[in-house]
Amino acid sequence: MRRPLSRTVLAAATAAACLALVAGCGSDDGPAAASAPPVSGGVTSPPATGTAGSLDVVLHDASGAEVGTVTLTPVDGAVRVEGSLHGLPAGGYHGFHIHQNPVCDPKAAGGPFSTAGGHFNPGATMHGDHAGDLPPLLVDEDGTARLQAQTDRFELDDLRAQGAAVVVHAQPDNLAHIPDRYTAQGAATPGPDERTAATGDAGDRIACGVIEKS
Template sequence: MRHSQMPSENYATAILKGGPLAPNLKGVVYFVDVPYGTEVFVKVTGLPRFKPGTKDTQPIGPFGFHLHSEGCCEIGDPNNPFSCAKGHYNPTNQPHGNHAGDFPVLFSNDGFAKMSFFTNKFKVSDIIGKSVVIHENPDDYRTQPSGNSGKRLACGIVSIQ
């Protein structure tokens, strides 16, 4: 979506940048206020190749995709990047699978993913300063508190441009 197509107010973006585990990953997430909630648009390139899981390892992809509670994208520990973003955004203290920050997984198409979805769990003004994070593994939407979605590959802070 081009900026010229976006409304002049009530929208925000998060510019995603890959960390040490996925340095070529980059993308953008748009959040747009619409009646009864928010429309979310994401476009990402540089996702790692899919690798099926085994009895001892998680798959790589589809990729967990979440809104996290803290607006921090500092790499910190290169083996556990972006941990400063803390847990999923969950203002109503719901169990995992129903957090406001639980988004659908991203499916890679040769490293590219594009998706849009609607949520009624927040408005744009509620999430300014939060972080968007892409994870290495798919979210299982059951494991508490964060869905067992693995290491953090990319991060971006939600802001008004």
């Protein structure tokens, strides 16, 4: 009469069988693991930097027609500026800035959107160094424009604290870069006159969008 195998012998036999199998016992690559449902509650990746707290600014022209959206996103101590615009004058560069007042009145007595005030400029610097100065906007022949820029001259909370506006101008912006060999008509000295130093001669305001105070 044969005696039953002891527990020690059974354990050894099981271990040997495991070693003989290609998949292996308890392996994460085995059939049992492949068919097992995923375990919930695992570690997830953090959200991408700068995706939270974005602000969409809708721009309108002087007739009231919507001409696009500019999105401001805080990212790594700066603000990413992205936009898609249409219905603008065909072809060429246009001044593009953040202005200091959250008011876009197309029928303002001082001209369309003059209620947005001057450039956002808490540091009281010359144009070209204003916190609200952004790269000139290049418009295609079909009146569309796409932009992407990044600036660390302000934070999004700075704009929300007082309100502001995004403005597109009718003319190119020279960023007050006027060499001393040029002298404006009526100016006392060579270089940029007061108007150029303030606005870059970007002309009328043709589109505006409000950043609400919050």
